[in-house]
Amino acid sequence: MPGDRSPEPSAPEAFALVARVGNALRLAAVDRLALAQGLAAGMTLADARARCPALVTVPADPDADARALDRLLEGMRRFTPMVALDPPDGLVLDISGCDHLFGGEDALADAARRQAGFASRHGFGPNAMAARALARHGSAGAEVPMLPVAALDLDEGALAALRRAGLRTIGDLARRPMGMIAARFGEQAVTRLRQIMGEAPSPIAPRRPQAPIRADARFPEPIARTDDMMDVIEHLLAQVARQMEARRLGGRRFVVQLVRSDGARQGLMIETGQPVRDPAAVLRLLRERIDTMADPLDPGFGFDSVHLAVPWTEALVERQPTLQGEAQARGEADVIALIDRLGIRLGPDRVRRLEPCDRHLPEMAQHLVPAARASTLDWPMDKDQPPRPLLLFDPPQSVDVIAGVPDGPPQRFRWRGALHEVRLAEGPERIAAEWWRRREGHQPGGAGRTRDYYRIEDGDGRRYWMFRHGLFGQETDIHWYLHGLFA
Amino acid sequence: MAGSISPWGGRSAGRDTPLAQASMPALARGQLHEIHAQGADWAAALAFALAMGEKAPDGAIFALRTPRRHRLPMVFSGDGLALLGIRPDRLTIVEAGNEKDMLRAGLEAARCGGVGTVLMESEGRFADYDLTASRRLVLAAEASRACLLLLRGDAEPRSSGAQTRWSIRCAPSQAWEAEAPGWPAVDAELLRYRGGPAGGRWRLMWDEDDGRFRDAARPQTVPGAVVPLSRLRTGADGDARRQVA
Numbered sequence: 173m174p175g176d177r178s179p180e181p182s183a184p185e186a187f188a189l190v191a192r193v194g195n196a197l198r199l200a201a202v203d204r205l206a207l208a209q210g211l212a213a214g215m216t217l218a219d220a221r222a223r224c225p226a227l228v229t230v231p232a233d234p235d236a237d238a239r240a241l242d243r244l245l246e247g248m249r250r251f252t253p254m255v256a257l258d259p260p261d262g263l264v265l266d267i268s269g270c271d272h273l274f275g276g277e278d279a280l281a282d283a284a285r286r287q288a289g290f291a292s293r294h295g296f297g298p299n300a301m302a303a304r305a306l307a308r309h310g311s312a313g314a315e316v317p318m319l320p321v322a323a324l325d326l327d328e329g330a331l332a333a334l335r336r337a338g339l340r341t342i343g344d345l346a347r348r349p350m351g352m353i354a355a356r357f358g359e360q361a362v363t364r365l366r367q368i369m370g371e372a373p374s375p376i377a378p379r380r381p382q383a384p385i386r387a388d389a390r391f392p393e394p395i396a397r398t399d400d401m402m403d404v405i406e407h408l409l410a411q412v413a414r415q416m417e418a419r420r421l422g423g424r425r426f427v428v429q430l431v432r433s434d435g436a437r438q439g440l441m442i443e444t445g446q447p448v449r450d451p452a453a454v455l456r457l458l459r460e461r462i463d464t465m466a467d468p469l470d471p472g473f474g475f476d477s478v479h480l481a482v483p484w485t486e487a488l489v490e491r492q493p494t495l496q497g498e499a500q501a502r503g504e505a506d507v508i509a510l511i512d513r514l515g516i517r518l519g520p521d522r523v524r525r526l527e528p529c530d531r532h533l534p535e536m537a538q539h540l541v542p543a544a545r546a547s548t549l550d551w552p553m554d555k556d557q558p559p560r561p562l563l564l565f566d567p568p569q570s571v572d573v574i575a576g577v578p579d580g581p582p583q584r585f586r587w588r589g590a591l592h593e594v595r596l597a598e599g600p601e602r603i604a605a606e607w608w609r610r611r612e613g614h615q616p617g618g619a620g621r622t623r624d625y626y627r628i629e630d631g632d633g634r635r636y637w638m639f640r641h642g643l644f645g646q647e648t649d650i651h652w653y654l655h656g657l658f659a
Numbered sequence: 660m661a662g663s664i665s666p667w668g669g670r671s672a673g674r675d676t677p678l679a680q681a682s683m684p685a686l687a688r689g690q691l692h693e694i695h696a697q698g699a700d701w702a703a704a705l706a707f708a709l710a711m712g713e714k715a716p717d718g719a720i721f722a723l724r725t726p727r728r729h730r731l732p733m734v735f736s737g738d739g740l741a742l743l744g745i746r747p748d749r750l751t752i753v754e755a756g757n758e759k760d761m762l763r764a765g766l767e768a769a770r771c772g773g774v775g776t777v778l779m780e781s782e783g784r785f786a787d788y789d790l791t792a793s794r795r796l797v798l799a800a801e802a803s804r805a806c807l808l809l810l811r812g813d814a815e816p817r818s819s820g821a822q823t824r825w826s827i828r829c830a831p832s833q834a835w836e837a838e839a840p841g842w843p844a845v846d847a848e849l850l851r852y853r854g855g856p857a858g859g860r861w862r863l864m865w866d867e868d869d870g871r872f873r874d875a876a877r878p879q880t881v882p883g884a885v886v887p888l889s890r891l892r893t894g895a896d897g898d899a900r901r902q903v904a
Contacts, residue, residue: 502773503717503718503719503772503773503774504773506772506773506774507751507771509771510721510767510768510771510773510774511751513767514753514767514768517760517764518753518755518760522755523751523752523753524751524752524754525748525751525752526735526737526740526748526750526752528737528747537737537738538736538747540734540752546748548748549748550748551737551738551741551746551747551748557738559742560736560738560739560742561702561736561739562702562706562736562739562740562742562743563701563702563705563733563734563735563736563739564733564736564739565731565732565733566732566733567732569731595831596838596839596840596841597838597839597840598835598837598838598839627839627840628840629831629832629840632829633828633829633830633831633832633844634699634700634703634829635702635829635832635840635843656736656739657699657702657733658702658840658843659702659703659739659829659843659865
């Protein structure tokens with residue numbers, strides 16, 4: 173049953189999706205209202221606007237459409253286990269032996285279309301190709317022989333040749349000898365024709381649901397000791413490891429559910445930075461999680477059963493260890509495991525790495541991200557950039573400054589009650605505010621304050637990074653801030 | 660201040676040659692090193708620890724700290740680390756909830772094979788850090804060959820299993836052209852050295868060519884076997900050294 177997907181519930185105005193084809197914007201899909209006004213998919217946007225000035229357009233997003241179709245396919249499993257994708261906008265359901273459960277073919281089709289929620293067309297056929305052709309090219313009550321030859325989905329040249337020969341419907345074509353059709357219109361025309369007529373098989377490739385990765389253990393007698401529980405969990409982890417190994421997967425999230433004999437349930441959940449399936453590693457993380465739980469595991473009168481599930485998996489291919497660099501690779505794996513352990517004990521936001529950001533302001537040029545999710549970007553090195561301090565104050569510290577001339581470097585400054593004489597100073601390094609990020613940033617005074625950074629050294633030999641917030645002549649109240657410490 | 664600096668150890672050390680005495684002990688791998696500093700010299704202490712600590716070429720660096728009580732809100736700057744030759748993507752910053760958690764996490768990091776440097780920042784008394792705790796850290800470091808560095812801010816030295824104990828202060832830099840502050844300079848005082856004389860003081864200057872700190876009293880052109888004549892010269896004023904603009 174291919175469904176023809178219209179993008180939005182019909183709006184009061186004609187609506188179309190627009191995609192760039194070559195150098196022109198063309199309509200990718202149109203709704204019913206636009207169709208009534210003479211618009212069609214494939215038309216350039218300029219033409220369409222000329223015909224229908226009030227046309228509402230949205231950029232087409234084929235990826236989102238494909239994801240929506242995927243979700244639709246999962247939903248259609250309710251009607252039959254055999255559902256196949258017919259890209260870009262159709263689904264084929266094999267409903268042999270399923271329709272009576274829903275009160276007949278038509279009732280099933282209605283239910284499926286209601287569930288889908290999109291404007292759609294459907295067709296029934298004795299085989300997948302016939303059903304597909306009826307849904308895409310047939311009108312209500314159409315039979316396969318009455319379908320136009322376009323239903324064969326041949327290329328333009330073959331279709332034009334068919335029309336020139338006066339063959340307009342499938343029925344016309346089916347009455348001719350096959351050998352002649354093959355000679356004049358290509359082998360594919362015959363294959364398609366035979367599939368639609370049901371003379372050749374047209375198998376579908378239904379998408380099979382992936383069995384969830386999980387393992388359960390039920391006990392004849394409740395178990396009350398946590399250590400025994402961990403042994404059972406280790407056994408379950410070995411089971412899911414075998415399942416994941418068969419599918420070349422590794423788990424990123426492991427969920428353990430402990431069911432107590434009085435019906436209470438307790439859950440444990442861990443996440444890892446890299447896909448893993450080694451039971452020992454997961455067990456270590458689980459122990460870590462149990463140690464850090466606010467209220468420890470309470471067995472009560474004992475646990476009845478344990479369920480282990482791995483809801484989040486990623487591909488993990490077994491790698492052959494190389495002789496060279498083996499120690500280093502093992503070290504890397506150890507570090508990742510350490511980050512996972514610390515992340516579980518202290519919280520993932522407590523174990524972080526620096527990541528560069530393409531921003532101008534020094535405090536924005538880097539940010540801290542949880543180490544398990546950090547990318548391994550190379551740090552951008554700018555050789556021409558003046559030296560940067562080792563430590564940054566976050567937020568910058570306000571200081572009182574005496575400068576010789578209004579625009580000059582500071583001469584002495586008071587910070588945390590102590591007076592510092594400036595011995596050496598370099599600057600200013602002017603860093604403008606990011607006006608392009610502000611709404612009124614291009615207007616005078618709308619960009620925010622400019623900073624003039626100075627590298628200074630005081631009489632004790634301590635080096636500071638200091639900036640004047642604002643320009644003399646533009647702002648009246650000008651403050652100085654300490655932004656970093658140099659080594 | 661510069662006048663008090665001498666490459667000689669505080670106590671005379673018998674058979675040791677003057678040169679061996681004058682050379683600075685390294686912050687070796689597989690050992691624990693304590694670095695004392697005041698809050699205002701924190702950047703100098705960190706630079707000393709990160710630059711002087713011996714590290715494996717690709718070892719990860721773990722910087723552990725506790726929520727600050729008195730210290731200022733400071734974060735590492737990736738650009739600043741890169742200037743010291745530390746790859747910022749090798750650095751993992753761990754914020755432990757309290758000092759006990761930090762010690763435990765530091766111990767675990769020290770036991771981990773791929774970790775090259777473990778840097779712990781503490782301030783004040785740090786009551787959980789005693790002889791037993793330090794000995795544990797040393798044993799872990801010996802096994803994994805990691806370099807353990809413990810920064811102690813505003814703290815009294817306490818007996819521990821550390822190989823070396825330093826006191827670090829900022830030192831006046833050698834100015835660049837146009838009165839600009841120069842490369843980092845620190846005053847390092849060796850408070851304790853297991854298996855050697857303590858009491859040495861060095862002024863260390865950042866050497867841009869080498870990418871590490873260098874004893875300011877020993878010009879790099881003099882071969883190692885010769886006793887440097889400039890060792891009694893104080894500060895960095897007299898040396899005809901490359902000026903970096």
